Each structure stands twice: as C-alpha cells, then as structure tokens.
Amino acid sequence: MALIVNTFKANLNPVEFTLPYVDYPSWEESTSAKAKDYPGQITCRYAVKEQSQGAGPDKARMVFLGHDPPSDVLNGVFDVSLQWRIGTLLIEIALEEHFRQRGFRIERTRFQVFALRPVTDSGSSAVELATGISFDAKHPFKDEPNDFAVTFNWEVRAQFRASLAEKSMAQAAIGMPVLYRPQGQATGKLAPFENRYLGKVRDIDRGYAVVICRDDSEPQRVPLADLRLEATPAVIKQFEQSSQSRLGPSGVLRRIQQLKHSYTSENRRNVNAFRDRLEEIRSVLGVAGTSPNQIVLPLATSQEGSVSISKQPSEAAMGGLW
Numbered sequence: 263m264a265l266i267v268n269t270f271k272a273n274l275n276p277v278e279f280t281l282p283y284v285d286y287p288s289w290e291e292s293t294s295a296k297a298k299d300y301p302g303q304i305t306c307r308y309a310v311k312e313q314s315q316g317a318g319p320d321k322a323r324m325v326f327l328g329h330d331p332p333s334d335v336l337n338g339v340f341d342v343s344l345q346w347r348i349g350t351l352l353i354e355i356a357l358e359e360h361f362r363q364r365g366f367r368i369e370r371t372r373f374q375v376f377a378l379r380p381v382t383d384s385g386s387s388a389v390e391l392a393t394g395i396s397f398d399a400k401h402p403f404k405d406e407p408n409d410f411a412v413t414f415n416w417e418v419r420a421q422f423r424a425s426l427a428e429k430s431m432a433q434a435a436i437g438m439p440v441l442y443r444p445q446g447q448a449t450g451k452l453a454p455f456e457n458r459y460l461g462k463v464r465d466i467d468r469g470y471a472v473v474i475c476r477d478d479s480e481p482q483r484v485p486l487a488d489l490r491l492e493a494t495p496a497v498i499k500q501f502e503q504s505s506q507s508r509l510g511p512s513g514v515l516r517r518i519q520q521l522k523h524s525y526t527s528e529n530r531r532n533v534n535a536f537r538d539r540l541e542e543i544r545s546v547l548g549v550a551g552t553s554p555n556q557i558v559l560p561l562a563t564s565q566e567g568s569v570s571i572s573k574q575p576s577e578a579a580m581g582g583l584w
C-alpha cells in the first residue's frame with residue numbers, strides 16, 4: 263500500500279555552480295562579518311578544514327547565493343551533490359522569487375519559508391486571514407546525491423490587523439501572548455524574535471508593554487506599536503467576547519476551519535481534508551502554460567540555472583523510500 267505525502271521531487275540544472283565566497287578564520291568572525299559587511303546578502307555558511315591545518319580549528323566559508331553578490335571576493339565551483347545545503351537554499355530562493363512576483367507576502371524563518379496572500383472575507387473587522395503555503399527544500403537520500411525534494415504545507419494564517427497601539431488591543435493585552443513585529447529594524451536582544459512569538463504581556467505603561475519573554479530572560483519594555491496579539495483560537499475567542507461583546511460560536515474560527523479544509527462549507531467535518539490541501543498546494547504551484555506534471559523556475563542567483571519541481575506528490579510504500 264502506498265502513502266501519498268506532501269513532498270515533491272526537485273532537481274537542479276546544472277549541479278555545479280560558480281559562486282563567490284569568502285573564508286574566515288572562525289565561525290564567530292563570519293557571523294560578525296555577515297551582520298556588519300553583508301547584512302542584505304543571501305548566504306550559505308559551513309565549516310571547512312584544510313589539509314595543512316591538521317587537527318586545527320575549522321574555518322568558516324560564506325558562499326553568496328543572491329543575484330547581486332559582492333564583487334571583491336573569490337569565486338569557486340560548488341557541487342550541490344556534495345554541498346547539498348547550497349542546493350536546498352537555491353531551490354528555496356527560486357521559489358521565494360516566484361511567489362513574490364505573483365504577489366505573495368514572503369516570510370522566512372529558520373526552518374521554512376511562508377508564501378501568503380490575504381483572504382478578502384475573514385468574517386471579522388479585527389482579524390485578517392491569509393492563505394498560502396510553507397515550504398522547505400531537503401536533500402533526502404545520500405545514495406541519490408543529485409535528487410532533492412520540497413515539502414509543502416497548506417497554511418492558513420490569522421493575525422490581528424492593529425497593534426497594541428490601538429486602545430482596544432492594549433486593553434485586551436494583559437496576560438495575553440504577543441508577536442514581535444517591529445516597525446523598523448529589529449536590534450539587540452529582541453532581534454531573534456522578529457515576526458515570532460515573544461511572550462506574555464504583564465503590564466502596559468505609557469506607550470510600552472512589559473513582556474515576560476518566552477526564554478525566561480528579564481522582562482522587556484517594548485513599544486506598543488511593535489506588538490500584536492497572537493491570533494490563537496483562544497485569544498480570538500476571548501477578544502471577541504471581551505471587546506466586541508460577542509457570544510456563541512466565533513465566525514472567524516469557523517472561517518479558519520473552512521479554509522484549512524477541516525470542515526466543509528456546510529460545517530461538517532471534511533473526511534478528505536488531506537487530499538483537498540494537496541490540491542490547494544498544486545493549484546498554488548501551477549503556472550499558466552507550464553507542464554501539468556512539473557514546474558520549472560529560473561534560479562535567482564548570479565549564475566544561470568533552473569529548478570524543476572514535480573507537481574505530483576511523492577508516494578511512500580511500506581518499507582520503501584518513496
């Protein structure tokens with residue numbers, strides 16, 4: 263019996279790329295240089311050891327993957343079957359550019375990339391909804407060094423339209439979880455939390471919120487304009503009850519369940535939810551005029567190339583690989 267999974271095969275052409283790079287004596291120095299000298303560059307970093315170093319410490323190599331790399335650096339040939347992390351990043355960057363050009367909002371985290379676009383009817387003036395996909399590229403099999411795969415998930419995202427600078431939001435915020443979405447550049451201790459869950463609000467004080475951070479560090483004073491309530495089902499329901507005096511089932515939560523295909527439009531549990539989500543993924547991947555079986559995208563890097571991604575989900579047999 264074969265199981266259909268939400269992973270799609272992918273291949274790069276070519277498999278060797280001439281890319282600019284810089285070597286650093288240590289990982290710490292490469293981290294500092296990336297933040298100071300190349301803050302806007304898309305890079306891949308990994309440890310390298312030269313034979314002459316013997317048992318000495320590893321160096322750090324920073325490879326530049328974007329369209330506009332720095333010109334005052336070395337160039338080298340990189341085989342993605344050996345440096346597979348370069349291959350997975352090239353695939354993700356190509357997908358990012360593809361969805362950005364189609365009007366999706368792109369969000370990158372440490373583990374995956376989100377491509378989202380707004381839903382016109384959210385069922386609430388306070389909450390906005392967006393649908394789309396998340397994806398991350400993988401190099402799944404050592405014995406198939408030139409084969410890659412992309413895992414896609416159907417996503418439904420809810421977020422409050424207004425920040426805590428809005429009076430009704432600030433009034434509902436005490437004890438509530440919040441996301442850190444700074445108006446400007448995220449800096450200092452809060453930078454790792456950008457666009458992510460920060461913690462719970464303990465107090466509101468003259469334009470700032472005192473937040474107990476999730477990492478159990480000391481409380482942080484954060485401008486209200488940089489915080490939004492985390493739109494979990496519990497928070498949405500409590501906000502509707504306290505701020506909008508709404509009782510009974512939540513229209514927003516019902517709409518979210520429908521967009522996730524957990525329920526049908528008749529509010530019945532959807533027994534074909536996984537199949538319907540796969541169809542949504544394939545629909546989002548579709549491009550007019552392309553093959554019904556695969557999508558071919560140009561690479562968004564300094565060297566010409568392409569990535570082909572199957573539009574047919576992979577099958578996993580019991581005891582097999584696919």
